[in-house]
Amino acid sequence: MNSHIEQLFINYVRDNKNQLYILAYSYVKNEQDALDVVQDSIQKGWTALDTLENQHQIKSWLYKIVVRTAIDFLRKMKRIQVTEDDTLNYLSEQQQDAYRNVDLESALENLPFSLKQIIILRFFEDLKLEDVANILDIPLSTAKSRLYKALKLLKIDMEDEEKIHHG
Template sequence: MTESLEAAFITFIRLQQQSIYRLAFSYTKNEQDALDIVQDSIQKGWLALEKLTNTEQMKSWFYTILVRTAIDFLRKHNRVLLIGDEALQQLPEHDTYENLDLQQALQQLPLQLREVIILRYFEDLKIDEVAHILSLPVSTTKSRLYKALKLLKVELEQEEMMHHA
């Protein structure tokens, strides 16, 4: 393994640590569990680093490891994959989630829809990258994204009406 690949991985983890934690937390709703998943994922990533052929794909590659580690964790601990509404409420303050209405609306989404929104819009990944990370066909990813956006729009419109009432 080249030193530059190791250095690139370390830099990536440092720069993305908030996003990595936030994504893990969206699965667990628990700080310690999220930190465990992040730690596991970094270890798995480090051990598999030589398999990464293109450093430009590091984010997509690492998020795949993170999502699979989170899902394995939930299965191992018999946690349900459809995680409840307060998941994003306990996230550390971060500028990405400043819009409280959006944050509250996101909380209403089941995990399968929320994870697509987080990866696509908060992590700015392309649809095919999101599909790859979640091991889904692109068509399923698009339909989940569409459904999530439709639900969010309804949720946000209801918020708007409540504020203006």
């Protein structure tokens, strides 16, 4: 294995461990689980370093590993299910109280998993939509339509809240 790539990987992980943790946490919603996901992802990344074709893509390559590891973890824990159209949805743990104050984070929680992923990667991780599509292994057109749909749903959700609290 190329020692330059190894060093690049080590430096990237060291400099970005917080972002990797936050990304994992945005999926698993638990500190210890997020740490486990990051640790597994780093291990998988290290053993798959020879599959990194372009060192400038290390961020999206490693994010893809973290996202897949988090999704695998959630599947194992039976916290998500795959629906017919192969989009992932959280099994709702309890019905949301419709009248409590909803901020962006809880509005995000109400989105289907496939839409929430797009919002997290695009806005919270500040990735280009092309990178988001690459990380999630979906066509760019699908990423665009999911982003549009998610933003529309979030806007409606936020507007409903405004009406409840100010109407």
